[in-house]
Amino acid sequence: MIRVLIVDDEALVRTGLRMILEAADDLEVVAEAASGVEAVTAVARHWPHVVLMDVQMPHMDGVAALKEINRSPNPPKVVMLTTFDRDEYVYSALRAKAAGFLLKDTAPRDLIAAVRTVAGGSATLAPTVTKRMIDAFAGQQAPDARAARARLAALTDRERQVVQVVARGLANAEIARELSMSETTVKAHVSRSLAKLGLANRVQIALLVRDAG
Known part of the structure; x- marks a missing residue:
C-alpha cells in the first residue's frame, strides 16, 4: 500500500485529492496538512511514501517545506502541485529536488498514475509540462x-x-x-x-x- 500525505491550504482541494486517491486500491491517504509547517510534522509522524504538496501556502511555503522534508532520514518523494501560470516558485522547487510536478487540473487517472510512478522511484513529469516549465523559469536564473x-x-x-x-x-x-x-x-x-x-x-x-x- 502506498501511503500518501496531502498538503494544501484549501480544504476543498484536500478533500478532492483524497477522494481521487482513495478510489485506488493501492493508495492510502494517511494524513492531510494545511501548511508547510504542518507538512513537516506530518511526515515525521506518519512516514508517507509520497507527499502531494501545494507550492504556495502560508506559514512556510511548499519549497521551504520540501527542503525541510528532504533533511529527514529516508525522506518521502515530494510532488509539487501548482496552477503553474501564477506560480513563480516551480524553478526553486525543482532545484530543491522535488520528485515531480503536477498541475492542479491533472486528470484523476493521471494523478493516481503519477503517485504510483513516484512511489516506484521515477519522476512524474509530463513532457508538455516539462517544456513549459523550462521556457518559463530557466531564463530567471544566471547559470x-x-x-x-x-x-x-x-x-x-x-x-x-x-x-x-x-x-x-x-x-x-x-x-x-x-x-x-x-x-x-x-x-x-x-x-x-x-x-x-x-x-x-x-x-x-x-x-x-x-x-x-
Missing part, C-alpha cells in the same frame, strides 16, 4: 554555462545525445524513435545520466542542458 558543460562532460556521447533530446521535453518512446534505439535502452541511458549528474528527475536534466547552452 554558469562552463560549470554546466563540465558536468555534462561526465556522460558518454550516447548519454549526451539522450539528455539533449530529454531537454526538448520528449517522452522515452519519442526519444527511442528519434535516436533509433529501444525504449528500454533510452530508460537505461536516462537512469545512468541521472546517477552520474546527481539529479533527481528529467526536468533537472533539461535545466542543466539549457544552462550549458
